[in-house]
Amino acid sequence: MGTRCRFRRPSPVQEPPLIDLGLDLVERDGWAVLVVSGEVDVATAPRLRERLIELVNRGHHRIVVDLVGVEFLDSTGLGVLVGALKRVRTHDGELALVCAEPRILKVFEITGLTKVFSIFGSVDEAVGAG
Amino acid sequence: MGTRCRFRRPSPVQEPPLIDLGLDLVERDGWAVLVVSGEVDVATAPRLRERLIELVNRGHHRIVVDLVGVEFLDSTGLGVLVGALKRVRTHDGELALVCAEPRILKVFEITGLTKVFSIFGSVDEAVGAG
Amino acid sequence: MAETVALEIPARPDFLALARLIVAATAAADPLLPEDRIDDLRLAVSEACTNAIEAHQRVGSEQSNIRIECRLSPEQVEVEVRDHGAGFDPDVLVDHPPATDPARLDHERGLGIPLMRVLTDEVEFRSTTDGTTVRLVLRVSAVRRGR
Amino acid sequence: MAETVALEIPARPDFLALARLIVAATAAADPLLPEDRIDDLRLAVSEACTNAIEAHQRVGSEQSNIRIECRLSPEQVEVEVRDHGAGFDPDVLVDHPPATDPARLDHERGLGIPLMRVLTDEVEFRSTTDGTTVRLVLRVSAVRRGR
Numbered sequence: 001m002g003t004r005c006r007f008r009r010p011s012p013v014q015e016p017p018l019i020d021l022g023l024d025l026v027e028r029d030g031w032a033v034l035v036v037s038g039e040v041d042v043a044t045a046p047r048l049r050e051r052l053i054e055l056v057n058r059g060h061h062r063i064v065v066d067l068v069g070v071e072f073l074d075s076t077g078l079g080v081l082v083g084a085l086k087r088v089r090t091h092d093g094e095l096a097l098v099c100a101e102p103r104i105l106k107v108f109e110i111t112g113l114t115k116v117f118s119i120f121g122s123v124d125e126a127v128g129a130g
Numbered sequence: 131m132g133t134r135c136r137f138r139r140p141s142p143v144q145e146p147p148l149i150d151l152g153l154d155l156v157e158r159d160g161w162a163v164l165v166v167s168g169e170v171d172v173a174t175a176p177r178l179r180e181r182l183i184e185l186v187n188r189g190h191h192r193i194v195v196d197l198v199g200v201e202f203l204d205s206t207g208l209g210v211l212v213g214a215l216k217r218v219r220t221h222d223g224e225l226a227l228v229c230a231e232p233r234i235l236k237v238f239e240i241t242g243l244t245k246v247f248s249i250f251g252s253v254d255e256a257v258g259a260g
Numbered sequence: 261m262a263e264t265v266a267l268e269i270p271a272r273p274d275f276l277a278l279a280r281l282i283v284a285a286t287a288a289a290d291p292l293l294p295e296d297r298i299d300d301l302r303l304a305v306s307e308a309c310t311n312a313i314e315a316h317q318r319v320g321s322e323q324s325n326i327r328i329e330c331r332l333s334p335e336q337v338e339v340e341v342r343d344h345g346a347g348f349d350p351d352v353l354v355d356h357p358p359a360t361d362p363a364r365l366d367h368e369r370g371l372g373i374p375l376m377r378v379l380t381d382e383v384e385f386r387s388t389t390d391g392t393t394v395r396l397v398l399r400v401s402a403v404r405r406g407r
Numbered sequence: 408m409a410e411t412v413a414l415e416i417p418a419r420p421d422f423l424a425l426a427r428l429i430v431a432a433t434a435a436a437d438p439l440l441p442e443d444r445i446d447d448l449r450l451a452v453s454e455a456c457t458n459a460i461e462a463h464q465r466v467g468s469e470q471s472n473i474r475i476e477c478r479l480s481p482e483q484v485e486v487e488v489r490d491h492g493a494g495f496d497p498d499v500l501v502d503h504p505p506a507t508d509p510a511r512l513d514h515e516r517g518l519g520i521p522l523m524r525v526l527t528d529e530v531e532f533r534s535t536t537d538g539t540t541v542r543l544v545l546r547v548s549a550v551r552r553g554r
């Protein structure tokens with residue numbers, strides 16, 4: 001059933017982690033690669049933001065955000081990425097995006113953000129170009 | 131997007147076939163095997179009923195209905211199968227079901243219809259037993 | 261505090277799948293409901309919606325909507341299906357012959373309400389000549405007790 | 408003849424995914440809408456719902472519902488998102504600096520309405536101090552013309 005667990009309500013008992021946003025960290029060639037999966041919207045974007053802030057605070061200033069596993073990305077998600085780019089720039093760092101899905105790329109295109117971000121087709125290209 | 135095309139509305143132009151019920155016929159060892167896929171409910175059951183009636187009318191009295199690809203089956207679907215069993219019996223024929231999914235088997239169990247139908251785990255077993 | 265998700269669909273078989281979709285997705289918000297219980301609820305609600313759609317068809321009002329309301333609370337998931345058909349008396353329903361009786365095969369219908377009763381923890385019908393509301397309840401505690 | 412599917416959800420981010428689910432599934436009923444246009448509509452509606460949810464949060468009424476109404480007709484798919492927030496003036500919105508201006512990075516918000524405008528064929532805001540209704544339209548003819 002593909003409809004299961006898109007969201008969770010507050011519950012009286014301890015709650016399992018939300019399963020609609022995956023955030024996995026891989027380190028490669030001096031880059032912190034954050035692999036994002038699921039849906040990035042106003043419900044889940046705060047977790048993405050926190051995670052990116054935490055990375056920068058821990059000294060990671062070369063970050064790749066891998067969006068290949070992202071099924072949905074809205075303006076809130078774009079805002080989080082803009083904020084993260086600004087944050088790494090204040091540390092003279094870099095932020096690269098990996099995105100291959102036309103549906104997600106389109107959101108960057110129509111907002112003009114393809115001119116703001118470096119977007120690559122694979123993590124290899126992103127860390128190679130850095 | 132797993133949500134696409136569960137149903138179709140009437141349209142002014144010619145309509146593509148509904149994609150939520152698959153009905154494929156295979157003949158094996160003297161059995162007509164009707165492979166059903168998708169969701170069997172009040173919207174789609176009439177097509178299953180027609181197809182089964184047509185098979186019997188064309189002289190197929192030994193029928194296997196393969197429900198392995200069925201994701202959803204409701205009481206309307208059960209009714210169609212009961213009607214088909216009655217129909218083949220009037221021709222001294224047989225109707226066997228193939229079903230492995232606990233979710234679908236459960237519907238037969240709680241309605242007592244496991245006692246009415248011969249239910250097998252695979253088409254091989256169904257045609258072998260006949 | 262209960263949270264309510266409501267869906268209104270035309271009283272037409274084509275839209276049944278939408279009702280199932282929303283009930284399953286809403287019930288999945290309850291981390292304590294295992295997937296097989298959600299399947300049970302989905303089928304029970306689908307049966308109730310089928311009856312609602314047929315009730316509208318009988319009075320020729322396929323144009324008006326049926327409403328499916330899901331209420332989540334810590335104790336239970338409750339779904340109400342409301343139609344504007346002609347109503348019925350839930351206490352006067354045909355029983356089927358036993359499965360072993362050959363006459364069982366004469367009955368292709370009448371399994372919807374029995375299914376609802378087995379699949380959920382509570383079924384309630386409120387029916388008048390202006391329409392019917394079916395209330396289906398899954399208790400979360402019944403799940404926790406390993407039901 | 409238009410067919411209407413309506414969804415009501417609590418004004419909470421958790422329920423946004425349900426709105427997307429129902430809009431995509433309803434729009435998919437139109438065999439003439441290609442999948443990428445359904446994706447466009449899904450994102451546009453999601454943005455409108457996000458704004459509705461935030462509008463409710465600002466006035467502290469997360470408890471009341473927002474309503475998403477999808478109307479299918481042969482010519483178009485129309486979605487209305489109705490909230491009970493404090494309203495706003497859609498003609499007074501902040502413009503972003505151009506993408507090449509370093510100051511662009513100071514703006515993390517304000518992309519929702521621009522996205523809605525590009526992704527759909529028509530956007531209309533009706534806003535009073537009692538709430539806002541956003542109407543989003545995809546024309547089927549625009550699709551057929553290969554838009």
Ligand SMILES: Nc1ncnc2c1ncn2[C@@H]1O[C@H](COP(=O)(O)OP(=O)(O)O)[C@@H](O)[C@H]1O
Nearest residue numbers: 311312315345347348369370371372373374392
């Ligand atoms: N919402 C309803 N409005 C009017 N009549 C109903 C409704 N639900 C059920 N009924 C009546 O109860 C009967 C039994 O329903 P059910 O057990 O679901 O079997 P079936 O729908 O296959 O007949 C229906 O045939 C119908 O006459």
Ligand SMILES: Nc1ncnc2c1ncn2[C@@H]1O[C@H](COP(=O)(O)OP(=O)(O)O)[C@@H](O)[C@H]1O
Nearest residue numbers: 458459462492494495516517518519520521539
């Ligand atoms: N439904 C609404 N109710 C009240 N205000 C709204 C509504 N929709 C949009 N707005 C206002 O318009 C602004 C711009 O919206 P938008 O372009 O979606 O960007 P963002 O939501 O990121 O600020 C919002 O910040 C809000 O002030």
